[in-house]
Amino acid sequence: MNDLFGAVQKITPEAQCIMRGNRVKIIIPVGSVTEVADLVKRYGFNHIESVCGTDYPNNNIIELVYIVGSVKEDLKSKVIMLGSRIPRENPVFPTLTNIWPGVYFHEREEYEMLGIRFDGHPKLAKLLLPDDWDDMPPLRKEFQVKKWGAIEREDSGLKIERAVLHNPLPECTPTQSDFKKVKTPDFLYRFQAALEMPEYDTLGRKLFKWVQKDDRSIAISFGIQHPGSGHMRLVLGVDGDIITDVEPDIGYVHRGKEKMCEYKNYFQNIPQLERPTVHDSSGMLFPYVLAVEDILDISDKVPERAKYLRIIMAEFNRILNHTYWLAIMGIFTGHSTMFMWAMGDRELIIDAAQRLSGARVTFAYFVPGGVRNDAPDGWCDYVLKVCDKFESRLDKYKEIYFENPLFLDRTVGVGVLGKQDAIDLGIVGPALRASGVYSDTRKDEPYSLYDTIDFDLPVMKEGDSYARCMVSYMEMYQSLRIIRQAVSKMKPGPVRYYFRGRIRGREGEAYARTEAARGSLSYYIISDGKEKPYRVKISSPSFRNLLAGVKKLLPGHRIADVPVIHWSLNYWAVEADR
């Protein structure tokens, strides 16, 4: 890594380098960003993970960090953070979409959340915020979230006056009026007929704006109302029933998790952070607790038993997520039996997880310092029994679904994603492994004793929908294998490093990534030494996989293939919107 920093210093002598373990942060002036990014990519960092902007009103700067990983064998465990500081009043940054195409949506998100303008970005428009948003960018520090109003309960004579009213400062720059108010996809403007269409029909009803009277093309909506995964929409331009253009319209379930995190302390964040992905709730919490342990400097104090319990819980959640996904896949391909079986067999795992944590869906089991409670008596034997039962059920799935010609016809050769495309676009998880890339955070950068466990990674070369389905299916076998080993390796002992009093982190930042069920999930936490985090950036696998789903895979396919391609990527709208 030192040779890379030397080369960077040749370009800009002002470059600073901060190293902490496998994380290398290089801070450079804005002028040389494109040049340095090109160098970093040629060095081997080709897999974009996250783009995070942080507002510092006291220093009057915004720090923008590009977090880049790699799929190359020798660089897999390393993460490079390419940071630059820009003035707050007029934040302009050169776009890096031509170097890492995967930053397309990340940059759009930072644009609307912090008001940073990216020079040369193909389409700088809103992504997550509502169309009628008329306020300052929400991740600026002046923006205050609305709190509850005064609460009164007449029946009990109860009155709580802790309300803080929302009062935006008018002089803050930039205002949101700079934004493009329209989310209409560009390709629609090609159809001249649409622009000349009357707004109201003869009966005075308002016409749907995007229906075209062109002789060949029409635009239709896939979704809004729950197309299988949550509220999101794909605006499809179709010619006959062949898709020619796609524009995603997401953000219907955006809850502002990153802003909410800044108002809660490290423990209060736990229940709300697992909400975006309720069937992968522990997987969603895993990188958060790792990053917070780094911030609190207690990473080495976590007991061994707690680490194994975490592994078991995370793998439970992987199975829960994949069975849920498999059930909906059954519905999408017209196979109701698969839905019934997968949903029924989930209960086995849910019961086992519930005996451990006390909840059925949102377990809230991980805390910084370990896990919340030890396993009850006889739980380990119960888990081994559940694993055997579930494995016998998994074999049956193959007979009825994965070897079924009705399923093969729908998926084989549909939505092929090439290996190089998958890396360039920053695809993660089963979708990346189905395209022939041997990459998994559990293997690349083993965390939480995953290195003591022997398991294989299912990797396929085809890259089509069938390969993605098979990789997820084979992963469930590996999860069972991991659970069995972890149960046998657990020794009695403490399960939590407990600390009393007010919890304050060190001043600094932490970046942790784990392999959640849908792919690599990472948290970037910046602390200013107070009880609450200064900035939390969540980079979720669904958000990173969206680009492939819409831009690369869909054009050229028929409308009937959309559900299969969309769902084989395992896109979960709530996780992507956060």
Place this chain on the structure above:
Amino acid sequence: MEVEVSLVKPVKILAAVKSGLRHLFYSRVTRRYPEVESGLPESYYSFDPKKGVATAGWRGRHYLELDKCTGCQLCSFMCDEISNAIVMVELPDIKFEQNKKSLFPSVDYGRCVFCGLCVDACPFECLHMTPEIRLADYDRNRLYYSPLELSRPPSVGKPSYVVGKKREVAKT
């Protein structure tokens, strides 16, 4: 014109159908809830502040031990930014030596997310969570549990609310 006839697909479809038909003779997967209970162990979720570890158990309705609670408000502070469900209320009729101001937590189950972090926050081991999970009600106000209601031992395994019977809301 020659038509290629392949028997591979029909045979494989029949194999899938056969695998499904075999399940007609399997026992039922679904449970006749609520007539049949889940059969999971019925223990409380409670936290030992000395060891810093909780005991595994259901995270249902809270159980408050009035004679241990000191009114320190730590559970309420923890809940403030999570769901704002716990509110400290004053019960002037109830006097305990350790609780001079007679402040006790009350829980609004219309808001509670059952994370159990209030139990972890209690330094006196007086707040627990119980296996009583059927809290649905016809009236929103009845989801607000006063400290006196929380201090009743849970009716484990039985519906907590019988239709037609009104729960008395303690006046504070």
